[in-house]
Amino acid sequence: MQVLVVGGGGREHALCWKLAQSPLVKKLYVAPGNAGCAAVAERVAIQPTQIDVLTDFVHSRRIDLTVVGPEVALVGGLVDRLTKLGLKAFGPTKEAARLEGSKSYAKALARTHNIPSPDFRVFQSLPPALTYLERAAHYPLVIKADGLASGKGVRVCSDEAEAKEHLLDCFERGRFGEAGARVVIEDFVKGTEASVLVVTCGKTLLVLEPARDYKTALDGDRGPNTGGMGAVSPASLPPETMTRIEEKILIPTVHAMAREGHPFKGVLYAGLMLTPAGPRLLEYNVRFGDPEAQPTLARLKSDLVPLLLGAVDGSLDQVTPVWDERKAVCVVLTSGGYPGEFKRGFAIHGLEAAAEDPDVRVFHAGTERKGERIVTDGGRVLNVVGLGATVAQARERAYAAVKKIHFEGMHYRTDIGAGL
Ligand SMILES: Nc1ncnc2c1ncn2[C@@H]1O[C@H](COP(=O)(O)OP(=O)(O)O)[C@@H](O)[C@H]1O
Ligand SMILES: [Mg+2]
Structure with missing residues (x-):
């Protein structure tokens, strides 16, 4: 089959890398992708916001499966457009994507369906x-x-x-x-944050192993918030906590969406606060997290295609993913200045040396090819994933590879996975 991945970050490079290994995939496209995706997929110069152009591309090339990474394309209705044309697309419809696209919608749904979430009011x-x-x-x-x-x-x-x-x-x-x-003012709740993801076809829920992410720019959870500086998979929660999250939050959400007439298909990501009184929903995302997807996909041993098709076709009950027992640690390399202003276009050195270790994957995020060179082209530039029997070993491998990479202004946290 022919597959298109929509998006151009580290998450999409990891999706491309994984999909390219599937015996079911004959041809892989990515729109727009990055320099790393080009090794396994044909790049197409279309942005995730260009819903019409994407729809035409998928239709005219007869793409069998479109996998949507970024939320803008989902909230923009790409999946609806493709589905109407009889084309398969992994991800929620526009209405279902409102779970992420409108916090007041998500909060109202939680309130109506007794899904535990902090009290709130909405102002216009x-x-x-x-x-x-x-x-x-x-x-x-x-x-x-x-x-x-x-x-x-x-x-x-x-x-x-x-x-x-x-x-x-x-x-x-x-x-x-x-x-x-429009603004939501919400009560503050105290506890430990966690995110739990499920792949769902609207009926069956397949809970993925949780990952731990690191949001702030500097070691010790200091500095400004970023799109993500690293992640560790798995970051298992106690089984009784997982059961409670599934029963009180995830299953009721999928049921509620079906009852509201907007069945949810794709990845449902619950951002949670684990409080002494139990888990509380802070927000939903409607796609894989970035960078959490990178170490998670690096640990998926079985084919990704049946999992995605199971969600699209409603046959997820037939799919059992197999995970690598090992741990994965993902370190994000960023441009100097990120999440504030930063420069682009610096040559990246050492990519091949870093990828030599068979237990290391180097995923590109903000990179571009410029002649013979690969240069920086975003705030988050590279995601280096190390695999190991323990988090400590995975961490060692990831950082050993990171040390082989260099570009001007390169920054990363040194404490990803430390103490786990
Ligand atoms: N009700 C809340 N109580 C305490 N902290 C919160 C609450 N809501 C959000 N936060 C904090 O703010 C962060 C961002 O909020 P979130 O709802 O996840 O929005 P987004 O990811 O779109 O920025 C959370 O990860 C959490 O640290
Ligand atoms: Mg969040």
């Missing part, structure tokens, strides 16, 4: 939100821009001044565009 303009702060607020509280904001729309506010600042960013300064025209 500044004055009532300010009135709420003056009259009823307890700090800390959490203010969330409703729509997609690339991980920047949420602020945990410790006092009124901070809360006002974020409300102004949303309603007055338009910092998040349309995504900030």
